[in-house]
Amino acid sequence: MPNGTGLLGDSSSTSSAIIVPQPGNDDLYYIFTVDTSDQQYRMNVGFHYSIVDMSLNGGTGDIVSSQKNINLLPLTSEKLTAISNATGDGFWVLTQFEDTYYAYEITAAGLNLAPVTSIVGPTIELISTPITNVDVAAMRGYIKLNARGDKLVAAHFSNNTTAEFSGITNVLEARSLAYAQGGELYLYDFNNATGVVSNPQPLMTRADGASFYGVEFSGNGRYLYAEADYMLPSTTVIYEFLRGEILQYDLTAANIAASKAVVHTDMIAPFRGALQLGLDNRIYHSRINESFLSVINNPDDGGTASNYIYNDFALTNGAQAIYGLPIFVQSFLLNGDINAVDHCFGESQAFTFNTSAQVESILWDFGDINSSNNISMDLNPSHIFSAPGTYTVTANVETLVSSFTETIEITVFEPAIIDAVPMDIELCDEGFDTASFDLSIIESQVSSSLNQSVSIHETDEEARLNINSISTNLPYQNISSPQTLYVRVSNTNCYDITSFNINVKNCPVKVFNVLTPDDDGINDTFIVSGLRDVYDKHKIFIFTRYGMKIWEGDNNTSSWDGTSNRGLVHKKGKRLPTGTYFYIIEFNEPGLKPIAGYVYLN
Missing domain, CATH: 2.60.40 (Immunoglobulin-like)
Structure with a gap:
């Protein structure tokens, strides 16, 4: 974008930026950025937003000049996340600094510049020390909201105090203390109707010795994952790496902190990196300088069945991972698909819901206000729409620990009309x-x-x-x-x-009682219409006027041509004299009597 450079984020920030759409306007998007500084953290410029208008620049979009790098907070941590609000018509954007969470709401009216503030522990002090790349350590680590928007997790890489650095002038010693003394992992309640963060629950603290960076919720919302680094201070390097762990917490447990399970551990340094849920319901782990991402393949499963695989997903040729991965509005990642098709009026339409989440219930609204069966609580309902038309079908899905809504448009076509059943x-x-x-x-x-x-x-x-x-x-x-x-x-x-x-x-036969075998193609043989191959067991007998049988035939013989094939008076194969002859036809079919008559041979 022509005006797209110079945004006040930083590539070194844990969560450098997040993009949030403007509700009710398909062209406007907010870009929120958090700055950082590896020299002196207090030198960073804080929390900002800019607005993108996709109608600018010939429809390819640009930053609105008057809405670029608008400051919201002079200082914040490197933490940033967003979620849909309770009514589904807006979003909350959250950041954190020291002991305060700031929740900004975006609705169709725009961004509310007055944040909802929540003061909750732990306090993560922005320490004061003149030594570079020390104070930034405590500002690092992700925050994530679950897709339902009622839980918030915070990973604090460290939690030092200014007093701990009193009198330290050695750069290596100061940095080692900042990086290797452990951080905090906290779970909170979040009210996505009010924006309030409350009920801090320590899952692990500095006393446990781990530093935390990446966190993520499973697609079904049941499990929380955290990436933990165990390090020791050193006098020769910044820290001595011991091991890294992927931790899993069961959010349905009575004691969530006690439900901790180590689903993966290794000693391949560095371990620190983002955890990010993908649309394929896998969680990806970024590890710096690798040409792959590691993957939690089955995050909806408990324990090691979650299946963490190191370097499981290859990046584009020549690309290398850093510490971070892009972040998104978390509710966008909880999804599913309504399975149904456009169909014809009068047909019963089956509805199913495809999702990786563990579904507890679904409230279906078929958008068919004229139907007495417009609402269903069946997981897999069927519905016959009341009239042709286009309907918006809504599924309000409740999982074990989350909820979300999906819609689909179904067209019910005019049926084909059969006026009458055809007659046989x-x-x-x-x-x-x-x-x-x-x-x-x-x-x-x-x-x-x-x-x-x-x-x-x-x-x-x-x-x-x-x-x-x-x-x-x-x-x-x-x-x-x-x-x-x-x-x-x-x-x-x-x-x-x-x-x-x-x-x-089988219809009655019709006898043509004139025979003129003169090879003119007319009445050259004795014709009985509807007899041959219809009454295939029939027999025909031809007699003289004196009762002498002179010809006999059936379905397998040629029709009588005025010659004899029976009797002693006339030579076989010789034409019989002109005159009147008599026939008998036996059908040999049940219920049919023979017929008899005369035929004139000329």
């Missing part, structure tokens, strides 16, 4: 139990809407998948009898399925 079609058998069906009549029966399409399919699955539709431009020949065909009626988003049957029946 029955045709006469054209042979082999088949017939040629005109299916073009079906569309007008099932849908009169110009905004809907109609297709016909041989199976229900094909209809639902909308594949292999039957062409209605040509007669359709059935593949079984009876056969069910499936009709898909569709609009832009929805479809419905109905069905009808087509059936082939």
Whole structure:
């Protein structure tokens, strides 16, 4: 950004900066910065904010010139964190100095410049000594709010007093005392409605001998993690490193301090570094000069099942970790996803919630004010919306030690309308139990809407998948009898399925009683329509007027062509004389009697 340089933070600060959106304005963002000084801490310029307006600089954003590096506190520690407020329409931004927490609220009206102050222990004195890089040690270490916004943890790297440095002039000795005598790890209650910090609970103190820097809460809110360094003063180096530990505290325990578990320890120096929860629900540990981040892979699990792995996540080629990691509004890290889809009116929609948190309850509001079942406490409810439209569905999720809200927009589409179930079609058998069906009549029966399409399919699955539709431009020949065909009626988003049957029946035969076998293609054989391949067990007998059988055939023989294949009077295969002959047709089907008549051979 053209005006984006010169912000009064410092790359050496534990939490150099945090970005918080302006509620109700998608273009405005606050950048809060805390300064530091490794020379003399009192030389730093304190706590500031600047405002970014994303509508500036052609839509790529810039710092508002009149809202750059606005001072809030002349001095503060290197600590900074933020959380959503209780009503969800704003944020609290917290920093700490000595024995006081300062909570600034941001709402749609902007930043309230009058902080809520809470005086709570321990007092972390900004010591006074002329020796450089000594007073800064006590100002280091993270503060973090849990995602629910009711717990605050503070890591103080050291807690020295000015009196301890009285008479010390040796730089190495002074720095060794500042770095290696232990710090404080405290847990507090936070009221995200009022901004008040209260109820300080010491988890570890200076007497325990550890210095604290990185802290973080697990995604499910149950566990607190802290990074602890154990060091001894030295006369040859700043400190003698003994070991580092990753500590876990169970926030559901009756005695939280006593629930401490060491989930990892090693003696690889340096150990000090940030702990930061990621959107993948893993906690990342930064260790200086490494080309990897170490990872707590399962922070929602107790003890060593949390699975800390040293140098588990590779950084971009050529990159190296320092002490810190970026910090975020902590409530942004507690998340989940509502699983549901846009669907058609009349369908029951199932809702599930996907989150790494240990869910205790969910209050669902389907945004369907006209429904008598708009609210549900089921973890995995179903809902039928009262009308087509777009609905905002809200899930208020309560975990064991946290709460958060997620929403999703669901569109309920206009359904496809079937005007009427199509009528079954029955045709006469054209042979082999088949017939040629005109299916073009079906569309007008099932849908009169110009905004809907109609297709016909041989199976229900094909209809639902909308594949292999039957062409209605040509007669359709059935593949079984009876056969069910499936009709898909569709609009832009929805479809419905109905069905009808087509059936082939045996119809009465029609006898053409004139035979003129002159090879002109007309009546060259004895034609009985609807007989061959329909009554496939039939037999035909041809007789002279004197009752002599002169021809016999069935479904497997050619039709009678005026020649004889039976009897002694006429030569087989020779054309019979002109005259009247008589036929008998036996169907050999249950319930059907033979028929008889005459045929004139010319």
